[in-house]
Amino acid sequence: MNVIIETERLLLRTFTLEDAPLIYELNLDPEVIKYTLDPIKDVEHAQQVLEQAILPQYALYNHGRWAVHVKPGLEFIGWCGLKARPERNEIDLGYRLIKKAWGKGYATEAAHACIRYGFEKLNLRCITGRAMPQNLASLKVLGNCGMTYIGEGIVDGHPAKTYEILNPFIP
Numbered sequence: 062m063n064v065i066i067e068t069e070r071l072l073l074r075t076f077t078l079e080d081a082p083l084i085y086e087l088n089l090d091p092e093v094i095k096y097t098l099d100p101i102k103d104v105e106h107a108q109q110v111l112e113q114a115i116l117p118q119y120a121l122y123n124h125g126r127w128a129v130h131v132k133p134g135l136e137f138i139g140w141c142g143l144k145a146r147p148e149r150n151e152i153d154l155g156y157r158l159i160k161k162a163w164g165k166g167y168a169t170e171a172a173h174a175c176i177r178y179g180f181e182k183l184n185l186r187c188i189t190g191r192a193m194p195q196n197l198a199s200l201k202v203l204g205n206c207g208m209t210y211i212g213e214g215i216v217d218g219h220p221a222k223t224y225e226i227l228n229p230f231i232p
């Protein structure tokens with residue numbers, strides 16, 4: 062397990078191709094993908110997402126979406142992480158957890174740790190977070206992490222509220 066970040070309750074590690082079934086099962090729950098609009102058809106599709114979208118980010122940017130496990134049993138609960146979006150000149154903070162892990166502060170804990178990692182280890186200048194206006198839990202997490210609300214608009218064809226946080230270590 063290639064652990065990138067450890068928090069009080071969580072471990073964040075890089076995904077591998079063998080994680081396709083975990084990604085598939087996470088996205089099977091309609092409530093989990095209610096505001097993300099990116100269903101995964103089957104395990105092969107999940108493997109393609111890993112191959113084409115998730116794994117290349119690690120090599121290109123030293124960051125990406127990381128698998129989240131709860132200590133000490135290491136149960137997989139979803140993912141959180143920093144995705145480069147060069148077409149928008151943005152580093153996007155994202156997270157997605159299985160339903161039974163919701164409401165325990167895990168997303169906030171993981172997201173906050175990703176922001177710190179991005180600023181302290183990777184010297185990123187700015188991290189962006191975005192959620193649909195109805196996705197109140199996600200918006201709450203962005204606020205919990207100290208991000209500032211920038212505004213609302215259509216992004217990637219859908220209404221979204223955008224938040225940002227600047228690296229306090231870069232003047």
Ligand SMILES: CC(C)(COP(=O)(O)OP(=O)(O)OC[C@H]1O[C@@H](n2cnc3c(N)ncnc32)[C@H](O)[C@@H]1OP(=O)(O)O)[C@@H](O)C(=O)NCCC(=O)NCCS
Pocket residue numbers: 092093094096097156157158159162163164165166167168169170191192193196197198199201202205
């Ligand atoms: C968004 C998500 C990651 C949040 O995970 P979580 O671990 O439950 O988040 P946290 O417990 O850290 O914080 C959630 C906060 O939102 C609040 N919240 C949850 N549902 C809410 C709702 N319907 N209305 C208002 N607030 C809500 C919680 O009370 C909590 O607030 P608090 O920090 O003041 O206690 C989880 O709901 C999820 O995986 N959703 C599906 C995927 C998704 O939408 N991802 C984001 C795409 S932009």
